[in-house]
Amino acid sequence: MHIHVKDLTKRFGGEDAVTGVTFAIEEGKLIGLLGPSGGGKTTILRMLAGLEQPTSGEIYFHGQRVENLLPQKRGIGFVFQNYALFRHMTVANNIAFGLDVQKRPRKETKERVHELLALTGLSGLGERYPHQLSGGQKQRVAFARAIAPEPQLLLLDEPFAAIDAKVRKELRTWLRELINRLGITTIFVTHDQEEAVEVADEIMVIHKGRLEQKGTPWDIYKEPQTPFVAAFIGESNLVEDCSRLKGFERAGGAKAMIRPEFIELFKFGETSLLSALEQGVVRSVFFRGTNWEVEVETGAHRLLAYRSLEKETLQAGDEVGLLIHRLYRFDDRSGSMVENTGKTDPMPIFI
Template sequence: MSFLTISHLEKSFGPNRVVKDFNLTVDQGEFISLLGPSGCGKTTVLRMVAGFESPSAGQITIDGADVVRLRPNQRNIGMVFQAYALFPNLTVAQNVGFGLKVKGAPTKEIAARVEEMLSLIGLSELGNRYPFQLSGGQQQRVALARALAPKPQVLLLDEPLSALDAKVRVSLRNEIRAIQRELGITTIFVTHDQEEALSMSDRVVVMHQGIADQVGTPFEIYNRPATRFVAGFVGTLNTLEAKVLDPAIGRVDVAGTEILLHRALTGSNATLGLRPEMVSLGQGAHDTGLQGTITDVDFLGSVIRLRADVGGQSIAFDTFNTTQSSPPRIGEKVVLGLNATDLLVIGD
């Protein structure tokens, strides 16, 4: 049985429907990411779960209890914001213990829990400092500890890493995931960063124009996109226009090369998707080879990103940098190797 259930959730601001019939079930201890571009409704969903926004329609239940009519402080939810929202006049320890103090917990219980939380986030020695004396990453750890201290049923994270530099973000997202697994707390994480969502989540909800376009594991979202939007939004994807030669078996023509997809198609044309990492220089052991001409070469250190023109269609792919060989030059004729099973048929 699911621990958190969101049923037919909707939210309108005047005539603008921001969230449209949103449905999601979350198991206890599961880490879910809401992923999508700005304005897709992901933060609005999170704020309705937290109680900061009232749904126009729908139901939210936590452990079987309907919480839609409860105020935020009645929902036993911990929330970490993008802007940290630490109290500048309180020490780190006082910030972490604030929620417990508001609940009227005994002083000894607060002190013990604060010590436990500071140890969990690796800041035991900084309890007497003030927020302005901490780095951005340390402040976000404190915000996380403060949200976890009252032992909430659900943890909500609203783009908590977006204000940090790239190196700190990678480190902190690993720490957040490790802490979440250790505590086994049900978590919803909002982000527009695909790498964060794919690397941290048990499942990802890709949102588009107020709806959940696809819900699945990171593997499913990346490798089996259900819609054209998901295919284009998550990761880098080459799109190839193909002429359908035999719709019953999925035989198509791409730039003069016949490819058998072994799946039924409809219509006289099809749009195919191909991830750059599925393409290699030279056909080798691949079942398909496309003739192309190199149009762009970008040296990125360990990886060289190339782009080739294949019958008027552009295909991007990467090769590893080695000292033994130089990358092909712009204008050079090449063969791109790929397998028909790696081609995605892109729907609406």
């Protein structure tokens, strides 16, 4: 393992910002630290970088314990949310900064800067100053400066937060390709689920200073291990007592999370699975580009579901049947996926 963290804790003023976090990261992986604001993500990043001292716990890089090492001794590149470029320096001099601190030979530094200008799509901009650049270009300079000394670990603190949506999406793809090409182990902080899912090899979900779950984006989405992860990742409907839903009578009177894609909507005559259907009334319909987003009232619940553009369009006031294929049942300690027992083979027959 490239990085191994054991029982990492950070306390500010008697309160834990990070509590007992343990994880391992393989070399070359791109990891997203995902969670709501104030959850401890940046504090974890700063402890890895040496900018914060842990209250307790251990940090290992390649088997070497590093929590007492100075930041400059850890072989880390850091990209801040606000770029933190030196305004009085040109782009080329900003990129060269870490190399100059290491007192690299001038020729070697010049060659490395030229290489990085080309690699980050900044060729021809070396003599400009930060105020002459767009937000996306500034962030590329910040990346180039961070990787110039060839760090073993790259840390990114919400690197796209200050950039507009269109450029942010372009930079995500660029970052993914750049990290794959360089093979640098990278950890980036974000509260944007789409960003984490699109960019990261693995995601670590952080909530109230604790690591809720670590895994690939698909595994976390498909099999959430805690109630928080189930509700936080993706769209979800929460119900208080899932045993009141058809097909889930034996699930017990527990809370449940139902993703919109777990629900199939039918108009009268579209399916023969009448015994497994909840009856509902459409309250609103929104076009979302790839599908219809439909809000349906059924009993005491209002549930969000998706409907294919290939099917007949629903209107507010339409009576529909809802087939809830599965749900995520949970209590305060754990949760599990439960399938609808009211379904029979064959699957829904369309007529």
